[in-house]
Amino acid sequence: MINYESYLSVSGTRMQQSPIRQMGTVAAQNPDIISFAPGYPAPEAFAWDDYREIATSLLAGRQGGVLQYGPTRGHKPLLEFLVSLVGTRGIRTSTDDIIVTTGSQQGLDVIARLLLDPGDVALVELPSYAGAITAFRNVRADLVGVRQDRAGVDLDHLDSLTDRLAREGRRPKFLYVVPNFQNPTGQLMSLARRAALLEWAERRDMLLVEDDPYGALYFEGAATPAETRPIKADDASGRVLYLSSFSKTLAPAFRVAWVVAPTALASRIETAKQALDLCTGSFDQHMVYEACRRGVLDRHVPVLRAHYQHKCGVMERALRDRLQGQAHWMPPRGGFFLWVELPEHIDAGRMLERCLRRGVIYVAGRAFFVDGSGAHTVRLAFSAASADRIVEGINRMGEAFSEESAQPQAPVAVHQE
Amino acid sequence: MINYESYLSVSGTRMQQSPIRQMGTVAAQNPDIISFAPGYPAPEAFAWDDYREIATSLLAGRQGGVLQYGPTRGHKPLLEFLVSLVGTRGIRTSTDDIIVTTGSQQGLDVIARLLLDPGDVALVELPSYAGAITAFRNVRADLVGVRQDRAGVDLDHLDSLTDRLAREGRRPKFLYVVPNFQNPTGQLMSLARRAALLEWAERRDMLLVEDDPYGALYFEGAATPAETRPIKADDASGRVLYLSSFSKTLAPAFRVAWVVAPTALASRIETAKQALDLCTGSFDQHMVYEACRRGVLDRHVPVLRAHYQHKCGVMERALRDRLQGQAHWMPPRGGFFLWVELPEHIDAGRMLERCLRRGVIYVAGRAFFVDGSGAHTVRLAFSAASADRIVEGINRMGEAFSEESAQPQAPVAVHQE
Numbered sequence: 001m002i003n004y005e006s007y008l009s010v011s012g013t014r015m016q017q018s019p020i021r022q023m024g025t026v027a028a029q030n031p032d033i034i035s036f037a038p039g040y041p042a043p044e045a046f047a048w049d050d051y052r053e054i055a056t057s058l059l060a061g062r063q064g065g066v067l068q069y070g071p072t073r074g075h076k077p078l079l080e081f082l083v084s085l086v087g088t089r090g091i092r093t094s095t096d097d098i099i100v101t102t103g104s105q106q107g108l109d110v111i112a113r114l115l116l117d118p119g120d121v122a123l124v125e126l127p128s129y130a131g132a133i134t135a136f137r138n139v140r141a142d143l144v145g146v147r148q149d150r151a152g153v154d155l156d157h158l159d160s161l162t163d164r165l166a167r168e169g170r171r172p173k174f175l176y177v178v179p180n181f182q183n184p185t186g187q188l189m190s191l192a193r194r195a196a197l198l199e200w201a202e203r204r205d206m207l208l209v210e211d212d213p214y215g216a217l218y219f220e221g222a223a224t225p226a227e228t229r230p231i232k233a234d235d236a237s238g239r240v241l242y243l244s245s246f247s248k249t250l251a252p253a254f255r256v257a258w259v260v261a262p263t264a265l266a267s268r269i270e271t272a273k274q275a276l277d278l279c280t281g282s283f284d285q286h287m288v289y290e291a292c293r294r295g296v297l298d299r300h301v302p303v304l305r306a307h308y309q310h311k312c313g314v315m316e317r318a319l320r321d322r323l324q325g326q327a328h329w330m331p332p333r334g335g336f337f338l339w340v341e342l343p344e345h346i347d348a349g350r351m352l353e354r355c356l357r358r359g360v361i362y363v364a365g366r367a368f369f370v371d372g373s374g375a376h377t378v379r380l381a382f383s384a385a386s387a388d389r390i391v392e393g394i395n396r397m398g399e400a401f402s403e404e405s406a407q408p409q410a411p412v413a414v415h416q417e
Numbered sequence: 418m419i420n421y422e423s424y425l426s427v428s429g430t431r432m433q434q435s436p437i438r439q440m441g442t443v444a445a446q447n448p449d450i451i452s453f454a455p456g457y458p459a460p461e462a463f464a465w466d467d468y469r470e471i472a473t474s475l476l477a478g479r480q481g482g483v484l485q486y487g488p489t490r491g492h493k494p495l496l497e498f499l500v501s502l503v504g505t506r507g508i509r510t511s512t513d514d515i516i517v518t519t520g521s522q523q524g525l526d527v528i529a530r531l532l533l534d535p536g537d538v539a540l541v542e543l544p545s546y547a548g549a550i551t552a553f554r555n556v557r558a559d560l561v562g563v564r565q566d567r568a569g570v571d572l573d574h575l576d577s578l579t580d581r582l583a584r585e586g587r588r589p590k591f592l593y594v595v596p597n598f599q600n601p602t603g604q605l606m607s608l609a610r611r612a613a614l615l616e617w618a619e620r621r622d623m624l625l626v627e628d629d630p631y632g633a634l635y636f637e638g639a640a641t642p643a644e645t646r647p648i649k650a651d652d653a654s655g656r657v658l659y660l661s662s663f664s665k666t667l668a669p670a671f672r673v674a675w676v677v678a679p680t681a682l683a684s685r686i687e688t689a690k691q692a693l694d695l696c697t698g699s700f701d702q703h704m705v706y707e708a709c710r711r712g713v714l715d716r717h718v719p720v721l722r723a724h725y726q727h728k729c730g731v732m733e734r735a736l737r738d739r740l741q742g743q744a745h746w747m748p749p750r751g752g753f754f755l756w757v758e759l760p761e762h763i764d765a766g767r768m769l770e771r772c773l774r775r776g777v778i779y780v781a782g783r784a785f786f787v788d789g790s791g792a793h794t795v796r797l798a799f800s801a802a803s804a805d806r807i808v809e810g811i812n813r814m815g816e817a818f819s820e821e822s823a824q825p826q827a828p829v830a831v832h833q834e
Contacts, residue, residue, distance in 0.1 A: 002655055004681045007590055007624055009556070012531040018691045021489055028488060043481030051484070055472035064460030067468070067668035071445060072438055102519055102672075102694045109693050113555075114429040134692040138530075139426070173424055207424055238419055251484035253699035255519075264421045274435045275551040276526050277519045281698050282670035 010118075011138055019367040020130055026361060034393035036362045039183060039248075039336045040384040045307050046251050047296050054290040058283070066286050072274050074100025074258070075285040081292050082258055089215065090233030091242065097266045099273065102280045104213060104257040107243045108135040110272045111209060114265070115173045116141040121165060123175040125153060127368030127377070129183040129211065132176055143370040144172065150330070152189030153177060155196050162204055174207040174241075175200075180215035180228045181335025184368045184379040188223055188333050194231045201239045208235075213245045213257075216301050218334035219309040228334070238262035246288050248336065249301055254284040308336065308383055311390060315382040318391045322398030326405070336383035339365070342376045346404055349375065354400035360393040427535075428555055436784040437547055443778060451810035453779045456600060456665075456753045457801040462724050463668050464713050471707040475700070483703050489691050491517025491675070492702040498709045499675050506632065507650030508659065514683045516690065519697045521630060521662045521674040525552040527689045528626060528658060531682070532590045533558040538582060540592040542570060544785030544794070546600040546628065549593055560787040561589065567747070569606030570594060572613050579621055591624040591658075592617075597632035597645045598752025601785045601796040605640055605750050611648045618656045625652075630662045630674075633718050635751035636726040645751070655679035663705050665753070666718055671701040725753065725800055728807060732799040735808045739815030743822070753800035756782070759793045763821055766792065771817035777810040 005013065023037030058066050065075075073079065079095040086093060101107040108131065116122060118140035124133060126145035136143055144161060147154040158175070165172060177197065179189035201208050208231060215228040232242035245257035259269060273279075291297055312332055319329065319340070328341045342348060348364040355361055365377025382390060422430065440454030475483050482492075490496065496512040503510060518524040525548060533539060535557035541550060543562035553560055561578060564571040575592070582589060594614065596606035618625050625648060632645040649659035662674035676686060690696075708714055729749055736746065736757070745758045759765060766781040782794025799807060 002622075002679070004679060004685075007532050007682075008685070009530065009532055009534040009537070011534075012685060012689070015531075015685065015688045015692070017688055021691050021695070024486070025488060038486065040486055043479075043485055046481075046484045048476055048479050048484075052473055052476035055476060056469055059465055059469035059472060062460075062465050064463075067463045067465075067670040068460055069441070069455065069457055069664075069669040071442060102698075105692065106694045113426065114432075115424050115426055117426040117428075120426070131692065131695070138689070138692050205419075247486075251700075252486040253484040253701075255694060255696075255698040262419070262421060268421075268425070268429060268432065271432045271434055272429070272555070274438050275432070275522065275548065275555050276693070277523045277672060278438070278548070279672075281519075281672040281701055283668075283704075284670075284698055284701065287700075 011140055014140070015138055016134065018130060018134055020363055023361050023363055026356070032359055033356070034360045034385055034389045034396065036360065036380040036382070036385065036393060039381045041248055041252060042307060042384055045304055047291070047300050050291060050294070050296045051287060054287055054294070058286050058290065066283060068282055070279045070282040070285065072279050073270050074098070074280065075282065075289055078285050078289040078292070081289060085292070086242070086244070086260055090229050091260060093260050096263050097260050099259050099261070099266055099269050100280045100285060101257045101259055101273070102277055103247060103255045104211060104243045104245045105131050105135065106273070106276065107257055107259045108132050108211070110269050110276060111241060111259070112136050112139045112141065114268055114272055115207070121170050121172040123158070123161065123172045124370055125177060125182070126371060127184050127365060127374055128176060128370065129178055130367045132211065133368070133370060136176070145370045146175065148185070148187065150187070152179065152187065152193035153197060155193070155200065158200060172206060174209050176209040176211065177231070178211045179231060180212050181217065181332060181337070183214070184337055184363070184365065185330070185339040186332035186335050186337040187330065187339070188227060191227065191229065194229070195234065198231055198234055198239065202237060206239070208240045209243070210240050211243045213248050214335035215244070216249055217305055217308055217336070219312065219332070220305060222309070222331070223333035232260060241265065249297060249304065250288060250291055254281070254288050256280060256284050256288045311382045311387060312338065314387045314390045315380065315394060318394035322394055323401060326401070336381050338380045338382055340378040340380060342378060342401070343405070344376050346401070347375050348378045351400055351404045354403055355397055358396040358400055360396040360400070362397070428557055431557070432555055433551065435547060435551055437780055440778050440780055443773070449776055450773070451777045451802055451806045451813065453777065453797040453799065453802065453810060456798045458665055458669060459724060459728075459801055462721055464708065464717050467708060467711070467713045468704060471704055471711070475703050475707065483700060485699055487696045487699040487702065489696050490687050491515070491697065492699065492706055495702050495706040495709070498706060502709070503659070503661070503677060507646050508677060510677050513680050514677050516676050516678070516683055516686050517697050517702060518674045518676055518690070519694055520664060520672045521628060521660045522548050522552065523690070523693065524660045524674060524676045525549050525628070527686050527693060528676070529553050529556045529558065531685055531689055538587050538589040540575070540578065540589045541787055542594060542599070543788060544601050544782060544791055545593065545787065546595055547784045549628065550785070550787060553593070562787045563592070565602070565604070567604075569596065569604065569610035570614060572610070572617065575617060589623060591626050593626040593628065594648070595628045596648060597629050598634065598749060598754070600631070601754055601780070601782065602747070602756040603749035603752050603754040604747065604756070605644060608644065608646065611646070612651065615648055615651055615656065619654060623656070625657045626660070627657050628660045630665050631752035632661070633666055634722055634725055634753070636729065636749070637722060639726070639748070640750035649677060658682065666714060666721065667705060667708055671705050673697060673701050673705045728799045728804060729755065731804045731807045732797065732811060735811035739811055740818060743818070753798050755797045755799055757795040757797060759795060759818070760822070761793050763793050763818070765795045768817055768821045771820055772814055775813040775817055777813040777817070779814070
């Protein structure tokens with residue numbers, strides 16, 4: 001027998017399964033399960049007919065580049081479109097500062113590799129996106145969590161952490177934030193807090209990594225486009241690396257996302273990406289570019305806003321019917337997620353097992369906390385399931401919650417009360 | 418001004434531009450340039466009509482998974498097809514041992530990260546594929562080159578290297594090889610040499626990483642399928658990680674490749690890939706699977722064999738006309754590449770500048786040697802250019818060669834003579 005462990009790198013021995021992907025596998029294997037776990041967009045809302053037309057004309061055109069290797073930085077017309085797209089979000093940039101990535105996950109991975117050595121500190125929100133946490137952990141960075149309040153990152157906590165780290169002789173490389181409809185909390189960071197973060201980065205000589213997959217998906221009447229203005233839009237001195245994606249607006253299957261970064265870092269990212277996958281799929285990039293050029297994106301995004309706002313409302317009403325007064329949540333103002341805080345003595349991980357038996361799943365919130373807290377929290381994605389299944393799923397969850405609440409509590413939980 | 422260098426990881430500061438990608442950029446920016454540089458498949462040989470039909474029916478079908486995130490390991494039907502595909506190459510495996518990757522470049526990257534710590538030794542052929550070299554270097558591995566002769570890896574040299582490393586207390590993690598129509602030399606490793614490598618791995622308790630993008634593209638009458646039998650096919654004890662790809666047989670744009678690995682390592686690769694890009698593009702995987710299921714791959718590969726054999730013949734004839742007796746090469750028996758050894762005093766990198774001015778490019782061979790040798794070698798890809806342009810390109814190269822030969826030689830080169 002070969003001892004494969006003996007061949008692994010230190011990082012290799014430590015890599016952890018993604019709890020989101022794990023739940024995705026559970027759902028895929030059993031279509032009867034109602035899944036609030038991965039943040040999947042609604043398949044019924046994809047622009048199927050537009051893509052069929054686009055694919056047909058691209059392949060009839062027989063233009064070699066459609067099926068060939070492409071430039072590592074991305075399909076040139078798409079890069080140019082992205083300059084104008086981020087322009088509508090207030091970001092003034094050029095193609096020198098943009099790189100197409102194979103999903104934003106690749107953007108996070110490449111940033112991690114480019115910036116973080118083992119033991120380096122990266123700051124993340126409490127809670128933060130699990131995929132970013134894993135990417136940063138895989139390069140053996142030391143992740144330090146910053147508290148959030150209802151307006152976003154807690155600046156006092158951030159400053160005291162930065163001071164403490166400085167006393168220990170450690171400078172964090174960056175703070176990672178998801179200001180728009182955060183994954184996992186759905187929270188919208190206030191504009192004042194965004195400005196304060198930029199000021200902090202300047203004062204502390206720090207970088208910000210701003211992840212913005214959901215900004216376009218604000219809910220009418222609940223948030224305005226102005227409130228989703230990226231931090232990057234006001235980044236005069238080049239402190240922000242900005243990530244965004246077509247996965248939530250067009251389709252995740254295309255794996256087309258992008259990074260806007262200061263020119264010097266953008267060219268480093270391009271070099272690093274050469275060894276990751278040579279280039280993001282050309283056919284996908286052509287599909288996405290054509291969808292942008294032909295106005296599919298512009299026509300489609302308002303439809304999606306209404307679609308997700310409706311589903312969010314359905315989920316909230318079902319939660320009020322089943323869990324009013326027992327669980328707490330902030331009404332989302334956009335995005336895919338509803339973040340639920342159960343009573344502190346309920347372990348969301350243990351309750352998930354009950355839910356699974358009843359045919360409903362979510363992601364237990366602890367996965368999003370780098371400090372091991374959050375055992376009583378739950379991330380619910382309202383994006384993928386149909387309205388009927390959302391109601392049914394929350395009913396099942398409600399039953400599991402009642403059962404779990406009736407159980408004698410584990411010693412640790414009792415102690416917490 | 419922000420000093421971005423101060424934020425970079427050690428790996429980040431050391432990442433190097435790919436010489437192949439660099440030349441690809443040069444060619445893309447100037448369509449008049451005849452490019453023998455990147456190993457691009459021939460766009461006129463893509464199965465355009467089949468893909469159009471497949472895309473149309475996939476998108477008309479509106480089956481959610483086509484445009485959704487997919488499982489990290491890969492689209493299930495494609496994984497099952499891959500079991501049978503590698504079965505035709507003599508490899509007995511199951512879906513537990515296969516992972517779809519975003520191009521083989523991602524397979525190389527993930528293997529590097531999983532197996533190599535900074536300072537670890539990986540063995541590679543002299544010369545070896547530049548993309549693998551970069552992936553291994555990006556995790557700061559120490560690359561040691563093993564000589565090749567006309568039959569493949571030189572086993573005596575391999576053994577003496579392994580002994581020397583053992584005396585230094587260093588165990589290489591693996592040997593990376595491209596036995597079929599190697600990139601860059603085009604060479605086909607003998608079956609005896611393959612068996613000897615497996616025996617070496619067993620005796621030395623080592624792993625082999627076998628990269629096989631070109632195996633299906635043998636030339637009729639020059640090589641037989643039996644001669645392309647992967648080392649993995651005889652890997653009874655689980656020492657071989659095998660990579661292959663659809664980039665050279667269907668299209669590179671799809672970025673669909675795969676790894677076959679011992680189960681324990683396959684699941685590690687899956688976990689690592691979660692943080693790299695979550696999953697390989699679903700639309701691409703569906704396109705590729707349908708092309709396999711509908712027989713496009715089977716019908717197409719014989720056409721490609723003839724296509725590339727023809728182009729190879731055109732290039733060889735042109736080389737004989739222009740450089741007979743001055744340059745040397747082994748007639749390729751398959752694949753995309755013709756490996757040319759110029760007289761030792763000619764620097765292929767310097768000659769490339771002359772070629773560029775005359776409108777033809779290649780990859781200077783030094784990029785493929787981890788020991789800094791190979792300055793007088795050239796990798797020519799005959800795969801992408803049309804027959805006419807191949808002749809014209811070799812003529813231009815011949816002129817550049819004559820000019821370069823007439824130059825007074827640089828001191829170093831004179832010294833070598």
